[in-house]
Amino acid sequence: MKIKLVFLREFMQRIKSKGFILSTLLAPFGMVVFLGLTIYSVSLGMEEESTQKIAINDKTGVVAPLLKLPDSYTLKHGVVDENVLRKQVLDGTLDGYLFIPPDALQGDAKLTFFSGGGGGIGKQILLQNAIEEAVRAARLKQANLPENVKAIFEAETRLEMKEITATGEKADTTGALTGIAFAMAFLIYMMMLIYGSLVMQSVIEEKLNRVMEVLISSVRPFDLLMGKVLGMGALGMVQMLAWSGLSMAMTTAMGPLLLLFFDPQKMNLPDTASQQQVLESAGFAIPELSPMLFVWFVLFFIGGYLLYASYFAAIGSAVESPQDAQQLMMPITFLIIVPMLFINTVIMNPDSTMAMVLSMIPFFSPILMPARIAATDVPFWEPAIAFILLAATFLGAIWVSARIYRIGVLSYGKKPKMSDLLKWIRTA
Amino acid sequence: MSVLRIEGVTKRYDRTLAVDKISFSVASGRLFGLLGPNGAGKTTTIRMITYITIPDDGRILFQNKNVGTWSQERMGYMPEERGLYKKMKIGEQLIFMAELKGLSRSEARKQVAYWLNRFEASDWAEKKTEELSKGMQQKVQFISTIAHNPDLIILDEPFSGLDPVNAELLREVILELKAAGKTILFASHRMEQVEQMCDDICLIAHGKAVLTGPLRDVKRSFGRNTVEVEFEGTDEWIAQAKNIQGVSLKAHTRNRAEWVVSQEHQAQEILQTAIGSGASVVRFELMEPSLNEIFIRTVAKDHSSTLSTTTS
Numbered sequence: 030m031k032i033k034l035v036f037l038r039e040f041m042q043r044i045k046s047k048g049f050i051l052s053t054l055l056a057p058f059g060m061v062v063f064l065g066l067t068i069y070s071v072s073l074g075m076e077e078e079s080t081q082k083i084a085i086n087d088k089t090g091v092v093a094p095l096l097k098l099p100d101s102y103t104l105k106h107g108v109v110d111e112n113v114l115r116k117q118v119l120d121g122t123l124d125g126y127l128f129i130p131p132d133a134l135q136g137d138a139k140l141t142f143f144s145g146g147g148g149g150i151g152k153q154i155l156l157q158n159a160i161e162e163a164v165r166a167a168r169l170k171q172a173n174l175p176e177n178v179k180a181i182f183e184a185e186t187r188l189e190m191k192e193i194t195a196t197g198e199k200a201d202t203t204g205a206l207t208g209i210a211f212a213m214a215f216l217i218y219m220m221m222l223i224y225g226s227l228v229m230q231s232v233i234e235e236k237l238n239r240v241m242e243v244l245i246s247s248v249r250p251f252d253l254l255m256g257k258v259l260g261m262g263a264l265g266m267v268q269m270l271a272w273s274g275l276s277m278a279m280t281t282a283m284g285p286l287l288l289l290f291f292d293p294q295k296m297n298l299p300d301t302a303s304q305q306q307v308l309e310s311a312g313f314a315i316p317e318l319s320p321m322l323f324v325w326f327v328l329f330f331i332g333g334y335l336l337y338a339s340y341f342a343a344i345g346s347a348v349e350s351p352q353d354a355q356q357l358m359m360p361i362t363f364l365i366i367v368p369m370l371f372i373n374t375v376i377m378n379p380d381s382t383m384a385m386v387l388s389m390i391p392f393f394s395p396i397l398m399p400a401r402i403a404a405t406d407v408p409f410w411e412p413a414i415a416f417i418l419l420a421a422t423f424l425g426a427i428w429v430s431a432r433i434y435r436i437g438v439l440s441y442g443k444k445p446k447m448s449d450l451l452k453w454i455r456t457a
Numbered sequence: 458m459s460v461l462r463i464e465g466v467t468k469r470y471d472r473t474l475a476v477d478k479i480s481f482s483v484a485s486g487r488l489f490g491l492l493g494p495n496g497a498g499k500t501t502t503i504r505m506i507t508y509i510t511i512p513d514d515g516r517i518l519f520q521n522k523n524v525g526t527w528s529q530e531r532m533g534y535m536p537e538e539r540g541l542y543k544k545m546k547i548g549e550q551l552i553f554m555a556e557l558k559g560l561s562r563s564e565a566r567k568q569v570a571y572w573l574n575r576f577e578a579s580d581w582a583e584k585k586t587e588e589l590s591k592g593m594q595q596k597v598q599f600i601s602t603i604a605h606n607p608d609l610i611i612l613d614e615p616f617s618g619l620d621p622v623n624a625e626l627l628r629e630v631i632l633e634l635k636a637a638g639k640t641i642l643f644a645s646h647r648m649e650q651v652e653q654m655c656d657d658i659c660l661i662a663h664g665k666a667v668l669t670g671p672l673r674d675v676k677r678s679f680g681r682n683t684v685e686v687e688f689e690g691t692d693e694w695i696a697q698a699k700n701i702q703g704v705s706l707k708a709h710t711r712n713r714a715e716w717v718v719s720q721e722h723q724a725q726e727i728l729q730t731a732i733g734s735g736a737s738v739v740r741f742e743l744m745e746p747s748l749n750e751i752f753i754r755t756v757a758k759d760h761s762s763t764l765s766t767t768t769s
Binding site: 031034035038042234235239240241242243245246247248249439 | 504507508509526534536541542545556558601
């Protein structure tokens with residue numbers, strides 16, 4: 030009953046605040062703008078390269094003419110004096126020069142590109158590919174092979190991923206699902222950190238306001254702790270639901286927007302290709318999400334939030350300013366960050382034993398398990414067991430937190446250390 | 458009839474003994490003063506009465522039952538350090554506090570409206586705490602203590618930080634609540650306020666109750682031992698009077714001397730000495746000691762026999 034009063038106060042006071050309303054409404058717009066800019070910059074990068082002036086010192090005499098580089102590259106042939114070329118690179122007349130040794134057409138060839146440095150990994154990959162092709166072409170020519178053998182080397186091979194469903198087949202959505210897995214992990218991570226520290230601030234505020242002593246003469250500390258943690262959690266849920274709704278509305282609106290950046294002709298599609306087709310071939314196939322994924326996502330969010338928020342509340346009760354809390358927060362923020370270090374490995378290889386084990390550990394499962402469920406097919410028992418473990422850990426955590434909180438709310442003056450908190454837990 | 462009984466209560470923090478086997482009882486409808494210097498154990502005792510903390514030993518009975526969450530609803534507690542939610546509207550805040558004390562929402566609303574009106578503060582309901590002056594906040598704090606109509610009102614250093622006007626208003630309201638049959642326990646180290654208002658007292662020092670009872674009886678038990686003489690003319694007699702057995706000079710200004718005597722007849726000797734020396738006595742009074750003095754004497758005596766360390 031009193032938990033309910035504390036819950037309602039926390040929830041109602043905050044949901045009415047300008048900060049909450051603004052962040053709820055503006056964050057999805059921010060995300061869309063960010064996404065749009067990312068996609069836009071990628072599409073720019075595909076088309077435009079900075080112009081490059083490159084000299085080629087070809088000792089074979091046959092590779093250079095076969096070198097296929099983008100239009101933005103200006104090639105200079107003929108200069109063979111190394112010293113001259115070096116000087117030109119240094120004074121900026123040239124961006125670099127490629128040295129093709131006379132033995133480039135035998136065995137493992139090693140060509141060298143000299144430059145003033147920099148240029149990015151994109152340039153390296155581009156040159157590597159161009160050189161490999163040119164050298165191969167030169168060797169094929171020299172070997173004087175029959176046309177059909179040449180055709181074998183020139184043929185392209187592609188892998189198209191299709192997923193078999195009961196009704197037929199559909200385009201594979203691993204790409205999009207990977208994106209969703211990352212997004213889910215990141216969202217839960219953010220929400221646990223943000224709402225956890227909001228709970229902490231809220232407790233510190235009550236202590237600083239000295240409202241705390243009046244409160245605990247009316248409510249048991251445990252009810253106060255739970256009411257606050259639940260109230261703030263409900264607020265987090267509302268915000269996530271609002272964000273999901275808004276993002277869904279906006280992705281629907283975004284399809285046509287994306288089309289502006291992708292030219293069907295460049296993707297070898299007819300001009301009449303449908304929006305869906307264009308997006309699919311650009312790797313933006315929109316997957317169907319199972320409702321179970323959503324259920325697990327919500328459950329693990331709630332479990333993870335409760336686990337961490339109860340600790341944050343306990344820490345808040347012990348200190349008098351967020352600065353004093355820094356040191357005590359270290360072990361907890363560490364536990365939240367660890368799964369983020371593994372998130373890439375887990376999402377890329379969601380079926381590996383390591384991914385399975387990590388996503389079972391209670392402190393990590395809120396972030397890793399929903400991500401795995403999004404990225405692959407996980408048997409039901411795995412998230413079920415992970416969730417039971419998480420719930421059990423939460424019960425332990427709330428017991429520990431309540432004991433810290435009980436004493437923390439009354440302690441003023443001295444900045445407590447970790448050892449003090451441990452002592453409070455042991456105190457009967 | 459006693460509404461609150463403290464029986465052999467002990468509370469320890471780490472290795473320090475904050476409260477050491479304290480016993481006293483508070484009679485219904487009286488104004489009870491819990492007195493002692495800072496760090497004597499007043500706040501610790503109050504926290505146990507309000508069920509914020511639990512005694513290590515002994516028990517606390519409210520209306521003949523052990524205190525618990527039930528008794529929290531029947532008490533109103535105003536801590537020494539006042540506190541309100543800064544960004545919450547006064548009306549909402551007071552209703553929330555009253556609901557936490559077990560009132561239904563509609564009842565809480567009614568009571569809060571009544572008390573805001575009583576303090577001529579109805580316009581504040583829609584304001585946030587941070588928009589109010591310090592004095593206004595004190596009133597709101599007081600309303601939050603009494604809005605749920607508690608049987609026992611506990612005020613820890615209620616006058617600290619109040620300007621004279623608000624202090625007077627608070628004094629009036631306290632007496633009014635007492636007249637309405639409420640029991641009031643108030644903790645203070647400011648003896649002169651207690652002396653004016655309290656019916657009964659419990660004096661605590663170093664975690665122990667050193668004196669308990671009705672204020673009048675306590676004072677009477679110390680006898681009329683203070684002599685005040687106002688005079689004009691020579692002050693030679695003062696040096697002579699100092700030699701009287703059992704008499705000591707407490708304070709001395711140009712025309713005034715305050716003495717402490719061990720027996721009442723010594724007062725007459727002081728008077729005779731003064732008149733005999735040729736001074737003209739303007740005023741002579743044999744009085745009971747002030748509470749402040751009782752306090753100092755008791756604590757000094759007590760301190761020499763016990764050496765316990767305390768925290769507040």
